[in-house]
Amino acid sequence: MPRPLRVAIVGSGPAGIYAADALLKSEVAADPGVSIDIFERMPAPFGLIRYGVAPDHPRIKGIITALHQVLDKPQIRLFGNVNYPTDVSLDDLRAFYDGVIFATGATADRDLSLPGIDLDGSYGAADFVAWYDGHPDFPRTWPLEAEKVAVLGVGNVALDIARVLAKTADELLPTEIPPNVYEGLKANKALEVHVFGRRGPAQAKFSPMELRELDHSPNIEVIVDPEDIDYDEGSIATRRGNKQADMVAKTLENWAIRDVGDRPHKLFLHFFESPAEILGEDGRVTGLRTERTELDGTGNVKGTGEFKDWDVQAVYRAVGYLSDQLPKLPWDLETGTVPDAGGRVVQESGEHLQSTYVTGWIRRGPIGLIGHTKGDANETVSNLLDDYANGRLQTPSSPAPEAVDAFLAERNVRFTTWDGWYRLDAAEKAQGEPHGRERVKYVEREDMLRESGA
Template sequence: MRVAVVGSGPSGVYSAQSLVQLDPTVLVDVLDRLPSPYGLVRYGVAPDHEKIKSLQNNLRTVLEHERVRFLGGVQVGEGGVPAARLRELYHAVVYCVGAATDRRLGIPGEDLPGSFSATEFVSWYSAHPDTVEDGFVLGARSAVVIGVGNVAVDVTRILARGAAELRPTDMPQAALTTLEASRVTDIHMVGRRGPSQARFTTKELRELGSLPDAEVLVDADELAPDPGYVDPSSLPAAQRRNVEVLRGWAARPPGDLPRRIRLRFFQRPVEILAENGRVGAVRFERTQPDGQGGVTGTGRYEEIEAQLVLRSVGYHGVPLEGLPFDPATGTVPQLAGRVLREGVVAPGEYVAGWIKRGPTGVIGSNRPCAKETVLSLLEDAPVLERKVVPDDALTALRTEGIKPVDWAGWQAIERAEAELGSSLGRSVVKLPDWESLLSAARTAET
């Protein structure tokens, strides 16, 4: 049986891993739009999180399996290989394409110069080839990060780190140079609900307190409206630990470090205000608990100065041409991973990861999600294998003008990034654009 997995991030690689572990004869092609594998592990995990980034080594083992083949630079859907064509080339197709866009705030001023989604900022400092640098950081004195999840903590931490801490990472040189010149002294991370409802993990939160050039400031009086902050004993363990960390910071006297991280809660953004045609401040309405797990406005407002705004309020899936899509949930309708078309199982089509369950969980959540899908696929295998498919889909793709970046091409990219780092007196430095990535991959052909 020949299976295509679309997407080489964790959900895609875990799907390939389950397939080869559970079926001793299956052949798997892992397709990705990018010429490089690993998805959000490469382009979403912060460069200073080396331990998490080392997960690439585990994913690499799967992609180097003798029955798994990486085919990068292959667009599936609009402008590329149609989903219908993939169904002709393989017995089954598993889509693991993630949630590709950010949720919006829906407030005036959201599109002012200087206002970005956190994903745009992450893509910039992670060298995603679709990124276009457009005024990040340089010149900003005050930054507002809207959101209190792990991504919000990541971008806050990167803004607060000194150049000496970022230089050993694989951050692209242009982003490092910009951050070295950063004038940001105050970073406000703001949530509309209370501290006991924040989505960050305690480990990520504590990292903010260990930065050598930044102090964390928390106002205990501001957090007191949250019953879970006043008495955390009844909270789940994760939230209770978060509150304990915040309590410790609130009890500390302020220091004199060059940067300040101000954690704010019960503040709902209502407008991003302009100054000289760019972001100048964010207007917030004070909120209070509504007694039902949410918040309600109080009619009291506050403005926080900011020349840079990073919005981190969640993700949403986008439709993939040729697949059904539920715009309300941002997912593909499915049953145990089987794609449903108008409520009926579509033979040979499957989903895993965020496009299956929505943007929830951590990297490890993708493993059981992928396994459930693969078990459904293998249960359907006796029927799927009756379909006649080409002996080698790659040959068919090349005949149709598709030129995938194979594993040797990816290894050539890795060598080029190591050489670039060496030339800059750093370790590995990522290539930041399509041209340099594809140029490096082509060296493998010669």
């Protein structure tokens, strides 16, 4: 009887789990069967959902329910707290599996070439998000002494940062934020948050629901300057062809024409302001200089030569995430992705790196919403199965599942399992229960390993 197809997936975020789901729904899953091992460097699964989504977005975190159902399938095993490539290398994975799918996402900040970017008080979005989401590999404290803050970027991550900075700690307390984050936010002095976009309202990358949620807080007054509501032919075409862009523009228009209220924290959304320099004194941020831009007819903008200095004491750049380079795989430095053709990893020679695949942000960059990775995963898995059907996959030397356990034991790798996640999940919920909260996250890796029974 032929053995099941053995596949390793590196990364347990949405992209990796969607790939596992696609494998389980394939004809191969019925005969001869599929056996999937997911490797995750964190002790807990779910990647971006756990460590990249703002804590006051339970709707998005609800995606975990669907991902949970996939990981509950008996054909899948989870190996958490296993790092590629220090704990397991590509050559190691080749010895155990017919195919390897990398779904490691993007966790670092994309560089922004701007004078003053290295000043104290200039921060990357990824680091701040990791702090307030309780990522164990990041500091437990965050400096929140600035009364006026700038956020560069007009995507959902910029909105998350602006909203977390503008809300009170008590507003966020009902979420799963750990105690250190709550204490940090209680000391937050920010009263003004300024979000800057280089282009206009029609080019903003906010999703309509996330934008509208800004106005739901009783403590945040969202302010849009009527002078920033402007469209050219390209912008009008964008609105006509993109329902979401039109909804975002309408929301911004409505905010621009209303009277400013008296909520204590002000959140300004600025458009047509291109960051030119972060100003500083004695090594610290003291302001932001922007150049006013104007539309050029196509939806793009050009500089006007008119500059303005903004009084801020901290600057957060939310201009995109960047993936970490994966050893043993080809790499595109410009895009921060693994070169591929339909999910098949492509070497410099143009040939497919046998049995090796990518999906999600490591494949196409950090663009699109979480759900968009499902189609990405389906394409990658379809090509892996095509290679399997046509005998193009390599044959592993040790395909037995227990060989992986023995390998990790020999390496003294403390790994967590899916059963271990259930234990950690229960422990976090137990921490929240006395306070009427759904859960309180564990932050320390050692605590997570202990509660998981690693």
